[in-house]
Amino acid sequence: MHYVDEGPRDAPPVLMVHGNPTWSFYYRNLIAGLSDRFRTIAIDHIGCGLSDKPQDYDYCLQNHIDNVCNLVERLDLQNTTLVAHDWGGAIGLGALQKLRERFSKIVLFNTAAFPPPFIPFRIRVCRWPVFGKVGLQGMNLFAKAAVTMATERPDGLPQDVADGLLAPYDSWSNRIATYKFVKDIPLSRSHKTWEVLERIEAGLPELGCMPIRLIWGMKDWCFRPECLDRFESHWPDAVVTKFENGGHYIVEDEPEKIVSLVREFLDAAK
Template sequence: MNQTGSHPLVLKHGLTEEYPFNQNYLTTDSGRIHFVDEGTGPVLLFVHGNPTWSFAWRNLIKRFSPTHRCIAIDHLGCGLSEKPQNEVYRLADHIERLQLLVETLDLQQITLIAHDWGGAIGTGVAGRIPQRFSRLVLMNTGAFRSQQIPFRIALCRIPLLGKLGMQGANLFAQAAVHMAVNEAYPLSPKIKKGYLLPYDSWRNRIAIDRFVKDIPLSPSHPSYEALTEVEKGLTKLTAKPILLPWGIKDWCFTPEFLKEFQRIFPEAQTVRFEEAGHYLFEERPQELGDAIAKFIGQTEESTSISSD
């Protein structure tokens, strides 16, 4: 499962300093999934969204891997995972594959750290096997049905036009490295290269296109039932410690999504980053890491006290 050394793409483009992680792979029925597995200790499970990959978590992995086991998946079609050209990119498919990774590695007492689509995928797994999860960190994400969809994303769902823009011209990923980094704008050329690296051709951008099309806005959508099940599963997580770090100037997962999470999880801790946008891990990596470290420390202490 482990292959020592950096991925050839990372080496070729001089990104080993930013992304100095060994390759790890899990073979699934749909294709081979790449994941980061660094450090030992309590498990942090990082789950990315669209159009990112495990590169987004590099700063947090480097910070926490001396004391924690950091697992960061690349969803099928994303990052360094295989990119099959068939229909294996529904929400339910991503949930199944993440659950397979969790169970294959026999991860226990997991701290879930999720962003964007990773929130629905990660909580989808946590709702199925809540006994394996200790706490959740959910940032600028959603895990429930909503009619809110930004106009810019709605355009990407227009047949042919959206496909040409996302898979052909890579407009979605290109726009993200500009529009999602409010306080970190402009990203350095090297970091932009890191985000765009796996999405360098029509074939390699298939998951970006499929993720956008998989947003279920009506009961007739193929993933509506899966998202409904994710939403129902949140009730199994309400007793767990939950942290909600949020970039308030996110144009995609707006503060309305934060309010809904606060309604579902009234005991959750919230850390608002008033000037930050969608990519907290780029805009405020130090402060985000501090908030997560404080949250883990506090909740580990309270869990220990309650069990004594």
Template sequence: MDTPTLKKLYPFESNWLDLNGRRYHYLDEGPRDAPAVVMLHGNPTWSFYYRHLIPPISRTHRVIVPDHMGCGLSDKPQDYPYTLDQHIRNVEALLDHLQLKDITLVVHDWGGVIGMGYATRHPDNIDRFVIFNTAAFVLPLIPKRIRMCRPDRFGGVLVRGFNAFAGLAVYMASRHPDRMTAEVRAGYIAPYNSWDNRIAVHRFVQDIPLEDDHPTRPVLVEIEAGLAQFQQHPILIMWGGKDFCFDDHFLAEWQRRFPNAETHRFADAGHYVVEDAHERIIPLLQEFLSS
């Protein structure tokens, strides 16, 4: 993965935390004594997703961007509990290791429920939130194209065999094809270059708790119940209006729960809203962080 092109797009120094013998990769950019901004990615992305935000924000803040286990440059163990609870525990371990407080939490996709899971367990550590297209509450029906990726056998062939999830996302999740050059597409899918390396991509889809008896359902219900405690926190919502998965119904639910949140909807942006609108996002984020 360490090609000259990727290094140009992703010019950051890697750090690893040992989690029971597995390497958990994260970026740690900016002054160590500056206020902390923690950015959590979703599926099937990795810390690469935030590459446009890291340089400008790290001039004034300490920016921490982990790769969830099985994603990006983190290890991809085959015998591992790739569950929401475990991903939250990994974030807990990292932020405890770094001894971070007064955190601005930036979340997207699965990073939303993982981040809110951390926040509801450690509310005193959170200063404010930045929310991109995501959810942290019980989901309605998900798109059929995602649902069909869930089964072990058929979904495994699609997601792990044909790389249908990560491979197609680079075409479907952005509404600006000019942004998704061949080099950028290669950067997104570089960590997911084999059956084994796509295990977390598949496990994330399988861990969507659609059924009442899904083992992750109680974890999500607990997180949803804890969201109300943050109604007085500063919250910035920046939303891609052409998201095929987290559409405007999800935006409306965030706004219902947090009516005082500052909201910006980018009508031309897709699910990868940071990819599509980072030039507009950066000044809004900088102003929010400095207020």
């Protein structure tokens, strides 16, 4: 597992957990904006970014959770702030619940940590037999579409940013996790990841005593405002910031404001 580790080693750690089809590059602005005062750690899940991409690995939610737990324990992180987006929400919160004593704060961007209340058609298409595998793993359609469909910036993402997000996913074998993440979205209780998500959601109320910040792009077509509402039902005291014109890649859509909000939250919650 590759990870970025910047900032003073004795400073409070901020663990950044990405989703699909991004990688630690997604957090570059937060790393730059926080690493003067915090130890900023941004992981690449197995199969993603600069991590190994085994072809015979079980790319399931529980394994991703276990990988994060192993890293947290290996680095002996304490008083950690979890920052998570997309699949990173379920992965990061699953790790936090397992290692509760090592975490102190939560920041979430457009994510979920419960069985999916809806599956957008454009995601369902990516799961179709043959088409899904060829389209996602062969043609990289999921990641390529995301650099335009996941942002609400009027001019789209700058070309160098789009290129950076896509850079590690440059071949069939390097795109295996992109496809496997989509396949791991449970459509029914018969899928093994459904039970993992149910367990994570059942434990959310117990985390409500922690300082929690929810930052949401309200034009996200995947993790829609209903997902934010569901988190708020578990965490009524969470501090919520809504970007009415922000999309799924909210950290890309509002980088300067996001850095300011997270710094403010970390300082206030010390």
